[in-house]
Amino acid sequence: MEFREQITTGVIYFVFAYLVALGFWQLIGAWQRLKALSWLRSIVRAQWGYSLGSALMVLACLWFFGTKTEDIFSPGPASSEFLFFLAGGLLSALATTILISLLVGKVWSLAGRRDERVHHHTETVSFKGGRAALHLPSSRDGPCPVVCMVPRPGEGMETLKTMAARLVKGGFASLVLDVRSGDSWQYPDLLALLPRAIAYLEDRSETDARRLGALGVGLGGDLVVRAAASDKQIRAVVALSPLLVQSSVEPGLDLLREMSYPEAIRWTHLHGAGELVTSLGAGEHIPELDPRPLIVVYGKEDRVACPADLLPLLGGPKVKLIPERGHRDLVCDARVLSSTVGWFRSHL
Amino acid sequence: MAPDVGLFNVVNGFATQVPLLDSLMRLLVNDYFVPTALCLLTAALWFAGDTKGQRRLNQRTVVCIVVAVLLANLLVKLCNVVYFRPRPFSVQQVNLLFYRPSDSSLPSNAAAVGLAFAGMAWQRHRWLGVVMGALAGLFALARIYCGVHYPLDVIAGGLLGAVSAYVVGKAQRLFEPLTAAIVGVGRRLYLA
Numbered sequence: 351m352e353f354r355e356q357i358t359t360g361v362i363y364f365v366f367a368y369l370v371a372l373g374f375w376q377l378i379g380a381w382q383r384l385k386a387l388s389w390l391r392s393i394v395r396a397q398w399g400y401s402l403g404s405a406l407m408v409l410a411c412l413w414f415f416g417t418k419t420e421d422i423f424s425p426g427p428a429s430s431e432f433l434f435f436l437a438g439g440l441l442s443a444l445a446t447t448i449l450i451s452l453l454v455g456k457v458w459s460l461a462g463r464r465d466e467r468v469h470h471h472t473e474t475v476s477f478k479g480g481r482a483a484l485h486l487p488s489s490r491d492g493p494c495p496v497v498c499m500v501p502r503p504g505e506g507m508e509t510l511k512t513m514a515a516r517l518v519k520g521g522f523a524s525l526v527l528d529v530r531s532g533d534s535w536q537y538p539d540l541l542a543l544l545p546r547a548i549a550y551l552e553d554r555s556e557t558d559a560r561r562l563g564a565l566g567v568g569l570g571g572d573l574v575v576r577a578a579a580s581d582k583q584i585r586a587v588v589a590l591s592p593l594l595v596q597s598s599v600e601p602g603l604d605l606l607r608e609m610s611y612p613e614a615i616r617w618t619h620l621h622g623a624g625e626l627v628t629s630l631g632a633g634e635h636i637p638e639l640d641p642r643p644l645i646v647v648y649g650k651e652d653r654v655a656c657p658a659d660l661l662p663l664l665g666g667p668k669v670k671l672i673p674e675r676g677h678r679d680l681v682c683d684a685r686v687l688s689s690t691v692g693w694f695r696s697h698l
Numbered sequence: 699m700a701p702d703v704g705l706f707n708v709v710n711g712f713a714t715q716v717p718l719l720d721s722l723m724r725l726l727v728n729d730y731f732v733p734t735a736l737c738l739l740t741a742a743l744w745f746a747g748d749t750k751g752q753r754r755l756n757q758r759t760v761v762c763i764v765v766a767v768l769l770a771n772l773l774v775k776l777c778n779v780v781y782f783r784p785r786p787f788s789v790q791q792v793n794l795l796f797y798r799p800s801d802s803s804l805p806s807n808a809a810a811v812g813l814a815f816a817g818m819a820w821q822r823h824r825w826l827g828v829v830m831g832a833l834a835g836l837f838a839l840a841r842i843y844c845g846v847h848y849p850l851d852v853i854a855g856g857l858l859g860a861v862s863a864y865v866v867g868k869a870q871r872l873f874e875p876l877t878a879a880i881v882g883v884g885r886r887l888y889l890a
Contacts (some may be wrong), residue, residue: 362754363730374738378745386888391794415725422728423797429771429807601810602885603745603753614888 359426360435366414368440373406375447386606387447389454392446448611455610470518478549480543481528483507485514486556497521497559498547500570503620506530512682520691523557534619537629544577561698567681569593572632579635586697587644588690591655591677594633595625604653608678633663643697647674647686702850706786708840713793723732726840736815740870760820761872761877763815770814770862778802792845806847809855811836817863
């Protein structure tokens with residue numbers, strides 16, 4: 351009978367631990383700005399996250415300590431059983447928190463989705479070993495300078511649509527490579543991707559492949575640096591949040607600042623446990639670009655490719671740090687868009 | 699042990715005098731409030747740190763806290779094997795605001811665990827050690843107030859907890875492989 355009572359008290363304590371842990375994870379999410387845990391959007395002030403977490407914890411305490419007096423003041427789970435129920439509550443609440451955060455994120459992204467109207471000519475093109483979206487200015491006097499762009503692994507061509515639109519507005523054509531599939535990132539095959547795209551651009555009458563720039567995001571940044579090192583035709587390079595070192599790809603808590611839990615798992619999988627970063631060796635090839643201009647841009651809040659760790663490795667090229675931006679939201683930033691267009695205008 | 703009993707009678711004598719104070723002590727004395735708070739503070743420490751290096755140091759402290767608490771528990775159990783002191787309510791008239799535990803009164807397991815948490819945390823973060831120490835102190839005081847421990851029990855328990863924290867703190871390099879293994883699993887789960 352006593353054992354049964356202890357189990358009952360244990361189960362009630364588990365429910366309390368679960369409820370109080372829901373609040374705890376919201377506090378941790380707000381404190382460490384973990385997107386994967388927070389139920390509130392990242393633009394919402396952290397104070398709201400603290401308030402939500404505190405409110406959940408207080409409500410759990412009021413329920414447990416206010417209404418379960420009889421269970422609390424009878425022999426309950428001892429030290430090891432206590433830890434078992436507490437750990438169970440924490441882990442169950444963590445799973446619930448991740449799930450709710452994922453659902454909330456989906457709802458917000460559906461609610462915030464806008465179909466950006468494109469006012470320029472866009473076509474999907476295929477070339478040997480690749481596929482891409484070619485963006486061309488509607489009105490042009492002869493062939494225009496062109497920028498070849500490489501998104502992150504797993505991200506579609508549409509992630510660089512805004513950048514392409516800004517470049518087109520600035521008088522540039524742009525070719526966004528389709529590297530969504532994991533097959534696109536097989537080393538050394540991927541080294542042929544840019545040369546093939548450039549060969550395709552040489553055949554197009556609308557583009558001037560002698561005035562060619564390259565832009566890459568994340569691992570795409572590593573790829574364009576490596577490609578530019580061996581292809582002198584690329585006259586200017588912009589690398590947004592290049593990864594440079596294997597440790598940038600390791601799984602860990604920092605990924606949850608910028609991604610949901612499933613996104614973080616997929617991100618690690620697509621980046622091949624960092625082998626690609628090492629194989630590309632972008633950092634070692636940077637000196638080979640000289641005297642062609644390279645600008646490396648990082649978000650100051652980037653914890654995936656942490657600027658504080660990577661800047662000492664960069665040495666020569668111009669580096670720009672964008673305040674209040676992380677790893678994944680850099681490419682949409684208005685400051686990045688305008689400075690990229692300005693950079694290519696100055697150097698192409 | 700006369701001063702011990704005398705001090706117990708003074709502290710326990712306040713029980714049932716002020717209902718609000720009784721409620722506060724009943725909140726602090728139970729097996730859930732303070733231990734849960736200490737565990738959640740420790741869990742929060744796991745995620746603290748602006749850089750990977752700082753976080754790694756904090757995570758090492760968390761592992762050491764767990765080891766120190768286990769060691770404190772072990773020392774209390776060993777003491778219980780060789781010495782048994784009856785609870786105050788078993789030998790005298792007390793104002794009892796708690797259920798009747800059947801294990802030895804000395805040393806206090808609650809005080810040992812609380813001080814192990816606080817002592818280990820204090821070695822890395824003074825402010826966290828102070829917060830945990832305050833919680834542990836209130837926990838220990840509430841045990842006397844509510845009639846389940848003599849002052850000497852909580853002092854002995856606190857000493858065991860502090861010694862555990864000191865020993866684990868001095869030997870924390872020995873736990874580096876354990877920390878590395880736990881942090882490695884945590885990183886693979888995106889939680890470290």
